[in-house]
Amino acid sequence: MNWRDAPKVELHLHLEGAAPPTFIQGLAEEQGIDLRGVVDRDGYRWNGFAGFLRCYEAATSVLRGPREFGRLTAAVLEDLERQGAVYAEVFLSPAFCGGGDLAAWREHLAAMEEAAHASPVEMRGIVTCIRHEGPEAAKRSALCAAETGDGSGSGFVTGFGMGGDERVGRQQDFAWSFDCAREAGLGLTTHAGEWRGAEEVRDALALGVSRIGHGIRAAEDPALTETLAERGTVLEVCPGSNVVLGASGPLEGHPIERLRAAGVPVTVSTDDPPFFGTTLTKEWEGLERAFGWDEGDLRALNEVALRAAFCDEVTKDAIRKRLSEWTT
Numbered sequence: 001m002n003w004r005d006a007p008k009v010e011l012h013l014h015l016e017g018a019a020p021p022t023f024i025q026g027l028a029e030e031q032g033i034d035l036r037g038v039v040d041r042d043g044y045r046w047n048g049f050a051g052f053l054r055c056y057e058a059a060t061s062v063l064r065g066p067r068e069f070g071r072l073t074a075a076v077l078e079d080l081e082r083q084g085a086v087y088a089e090v091f092l093s094p095a096f097c098g099g100g101d102l103a104a105w106r107e108h109l110a111a112m113e114e115a116a117h118a119s120p121v122e123m124r125g126i127v128t129c130i131r132h133e134g135p136e137a138a139k140r141s142a143l144c145a146a147e148t149g150d151g152s153g154s155g156f157v158t159g160f161g162m163g164g165d166e167r168v169g170r171q172q173d174f175a176w177s178f179d180c181a182r183e184a185g186l187g188l189t190t191h192a193g194e195w196r197g198a199e200e201v202r203d204a205l206a207l208g209v210s211r212i213g214h215g216i217r218a219a220e221d222p223a224l225t226e227t228l229a230e231r232g233t234v235l236e237v238c239p240g241s242n243v244v245l246g247a248s249g250p251l252e253g254h255p256i257e258r259l260r261a262a263g264v265p266v267t268v269s270t271d272d273p274p275f276f277g278t279t280l281t282k283e284w285e286g287l288e289r290a291f292g293w294d295e296g297d298l299r300a301l302n303e304v305a306l307r308a309a310f311c312d313e314v315t316k317d318a319i320r321k322r323l324s325e326w327t328t
Contacts, residue, residue: 003084003284006298007326009305009319010080010088010269010280012213012236014128014163015069015112016060016096017272018076027062035059044275049195049245052275053132053165060096069097070111077119083280085121087319089309091128091163093141100140102147109148113156122319124311125157126189127181131164135173138162142177151185153312159187161213166195171203178207187310189236193217194247198224211236211308216248218264219255229263234308239286240278241271251290267305295328 021039028035038045038058046055063069080088092112098104109125116123127145129138142160149157160181162174171192178188192204194214198221204212205227215235218224228235237256242248248255260266268283270276287293302323306316 001288001295001328003288003298004082004281006084006284006295006328007086007302007323008084008280008284008298009267009302009309009323010085011211011234011267011305011308012091012238012269012271013076013080013088014091014272015072015076016063016093017056017275018079018090018270019059019063019072019274020075020079021274023072023075024059024062027068031062031064033062035062043277046275049165052245056272056275063096066097066107066111069108070115073112073115073123074118077116077121077123080121080280081119085280086322087122087124087306087309087311087315089124089126089159089311091161092125092157093128093130093163094144095130095133095137095141100137100144102144105144106148109157116156122311122315123156124153124159124309126159126161126187126310127157128161128163129174129177131162131166131174131191132168133164134169135176138174138177139180142180145181145186146184149181149184149186153187153310154314157186158310159189160184161189161191161209163191163213166191166200171200171207175207178209182208187211189213194242194245197221201228205231205233210234214238214242214247216242216255216259219258219262222262225259225262225264228259229265232265234265234267234304235259236269237266238269238271238283240273240283241276244276244278251286254290256287257291265304265308267301267308299323 097108129141
């Protein structure tokens with residue numbers, strides 16, 4: 001089927017990681033910065049997970065202020081629209097937007113929100129701390145989330161989460177930040193179980209999150225898989241990212257199929273799509289080839305994602321209506 005035109009809901013997308021290479025190249029040229037070896041017309045250049053993080057940081061170094069982040073938001077939403085997305089929750093990091101300073105964060109947030117309002121794709125922001133920058137930096141991000149978030153789900157910032165290098169520290173090191181965001185009424189998610197095993201996913205559950213980014217290593221533990229299914233904890237799975245980074249084997253053996261068959265609610269997202277040579281369209285084309293997924297699977301997973309979304313019920317009803325109007 002034509003996956004490009006099919007409406008989709010995406011819950012796991014890093015704003016900076018979704019920056020089109022040509023957009024980053026353009027900013028670098030405007031600023032007189034040489035990013036050769038990091039990005040070219042064919043995409044981003046990196047090797048291994050550590051290399052990916054270095055490339056990511058170098059590429060995003062040209063995102064220097066609210067104006068650049070507003071332009072980036074517009075560019076990312078344009079691409080999402082081309083891929084058929086009707087709703088997207090995007091990770092936004094105060095660490096990149098003013099170094100965790102609340103006043104600077106508000107200025108960046110205003111620019112991103114203005115760009116989002118101009119797009120037909122309904123967007124919500126999930127404020128994200130960066131794990132490998134440590135718990136103290138995370139607290140600054142959590143305070144930014146609490147001060148600018150909307151616990152009702154009707155505003156722009158509706159959630160809090162954690163990304164970064166999963167191999168650094170422990171989930172519980174960041175408990176204060178998650179408690180802060182919870183008290184502000186925000187939805188909670190965290191990256192876990194991409195690199196470390198099932199115990200990392202258990203630690204994530206102890207933070208009280210309703211969603212887990214990736215979480216694929218849970219498939220190694222039948223008891224944990226059963227727990228996720230019973231709790232209805234949603235896994236924001238990014239198959240293309242997992243395959244390219246080596247967090248899983250080839251797509252044909254990806255755990256998403258086993259997890260779903262075991263009753264774990266899963267969704268399909270792209271993570272940092274241009275870094276991994278993927279799009280929402282390519283994700284679904286790959287899942288069709290690997291597992292025979294079809295229109296019925298798309299509709300079912302869209303509904304899972306929408307139920308798990310951190311927006312309010314009014315927004316969910318509006319998105320659900322858009323999804324129901326689609327015919328092949």
